[in-house]
Amino acid sequence: MPAPAFDAIPRAQLPALLRTCPKAELHLHIEGTLEPELIFRLAERNHVPLPYPSVEALRAAYAFSDLQSFLDIYYAGAGVLRKEEDFFDLAWAYFERAAADNVVHAEVFFDPQTHTERGVPIEAVIVGLDHACRRAHAEFGLSAKLILCFLRHLSEEAAFATLEQALPYRHHFIGVGLDSGERGNPPEKFARVFAKCRGLGLHVVAHAGEEGPPAYIESALDVLQVQRIDHGVRCVEDPALVRRLAASRMPLTVCPLSNVKLRVFDTLADHNLKALLDAGLCATVNSDDPAYFGGYVVDNYLQTFAALPALTARDAWQLAANSFEASFVPDAQKQAWRARLDDVFAAAVPAAGPA
Ligand code: ADE
Ligand code: ZN
Numbered sequence: 001m002p003a004p005a006f007d008a009i010p011r012a013q014l015p016a017l018l019r020t021c022p023k024a025e026l027h028l029h030i031e032g033t034l035e036p037e038l039i040f041r042l043a044e045r046n047h048v049p050l051p052y053p054s055v056e057a058l059r060a061a062y063a064f065s066d067l068q069s070f071l072d073i074y075y076a077g078a079g080v081l082r083k084e085e086d087f088f089d090l091a092w093a094y095f096e097r098a099a100a101d102n103v104v105h106a107e108v109f110f111d112p113q114t115h116t117e118r119g120v121p122i123e124a125v126i127v128g129l130d131h132a133c134r135r136a137h138a139e140f141g142l143s144a145k146l147i148l149c150f151l152r153h154l155s156e157e158a159a160f161a162t163l164e165q166a167l168p169y170r171h172h173f174i175g176v177g178l179d180s181g182e183r184g185n186p187p188e189k190f191a192r193v194f195a196k197c198r199g200l201g202l203h204v205v206a207h208a209g210e211e212g213p214p215a216y217i218e219s220a221l222d223v224l225q226v227q228r229i230d231h232g233v234r235c236v237e238d239p240a241l242v243r244r245l246a247a248s249r250m251p252l253t254v255c256p257l258s259n260v261k262l263r264v265f266d267t268l269a270d271h272n273l274k275a276l277l278d279a280g281l282c283a284t285v286n287s288d289d290p291a292y293f294g295g296y297v298v299d300n301y302l303q304t305f306a307a308l309p310a311l312t313a314r315d316a317w318q319l320a321a322n323s324f325e326a327s328f329v330p331d332a333q334k335q336a337w338r339a340r341l342d343d344v345f346a347a348a349v350p351a352a353g354p355a
Contacts, residue, residue, distance in 0.1 A: 009313035009348050018301040021344045024105040024323035025297050027253035031078045032289025033094040042080035087128025095136035101298040105143045113151045126169040149177040152185035159193045175203030182212040187220040194224040203328045214238035246280035251326030255288035256304040268307035284323045317345045
């Protein structure tokens with residue numbers, strides 16, 4: 001379907017449009033939605049001691065120098081999640097915020113190894129999250145699916161063991177992903193477990209080209225045969241790779257606020273989102289770990305558009321359209337959301353004056 005004529009929409013209308021338009025969120029770690037207030041509430045409920053005296057002191061510790069410095073604090077925060085109801089409460093809080101941001105579809109990452117390594121049964125993790133997904137659909141009409149991520153700093157054997165533990169709950173997740181520290185943990189480390197997952201009919205995605213080099217994006221494509229690249233912003237260092245990603249419409253789930261907090265870019269004004277769109281890539285905007293990076297998905301759109309004046313109304317529409325194109329839902333559902341999106345933008349096009 002061709003893009004409707006949105007060039008006439010004044011830039012001043014963009015914030016309202018970015019808030020109200022339907023959108024999908026495809027790169028969101030549920031453990032990364034754990035707000036400091038909920039950390040304190042769950043710590044009290046589960047009698048877990050915290051090394052911070054207050055919510056403010058904890059929030060003040062959220063100053064990161066790179067991905068690993070963030071992951072250290074993120075895995076520590078997840079230590080308050082112990083029971084099925086904790087996972088429900090965590091995900092429900094996210095879905096309330098997502099619905100307010102007009103997210104109509106979310107594909108949500110979870111890291112079972114972060115919890116099973118602490119003795120939490122995988123059943124508590126998956127059943128608690130699934131319960132929240134069902135309720136989000138019932139109450140908000142928000143379709144929510146789960147993607148199980150393997151921690152790449154752990155071994156492939158550990159990933160296989162996690163897959164075995166998760167298979168009784170196979171009907172509760174639609175795919176697998178690969179996250180955690182990228183440097184030194186290339187996609188090919190997980191070649192066999194991803195082959196097994198593909199054979200099981202699971203969707204496959206992987207973080208690549210966040211801190212890691214463009215070669216990691218290539219091996220995610222060639223070895224893991226992923227259907228989306230999470231982040232992928234370092235692809236611009238390899239023009240042939242950019243052409244390949246554009247020609248195949250391989251989605252990139254870009255997370256602008258995350259990229260600045262983790263020092264992938266110095267500032268939002270330096271972000272390459274506009275260049276990715278101009279190169280014809282299927283880029284999307286997402287929040288990654290919003291409790292840690294200062295904003296949920298609409299904050300990511302708003303702050304990025306404020307920082308990059310070259311982004312237009314057509315880009316805003318394209319990013320939301322890409323989020324549906326890149327999602328793992330049937331084509332008829334994609335088309336229905338796309339029609340709703342087009343209607344919202346069409347209503348913002350100024351009426352032509354008298355001839
Ligand atoms: N886990 C949570 N957030 C992540 C990120 N941005 N990169 C890799 N692993 C993650
Ligand atoms: Zn991520």
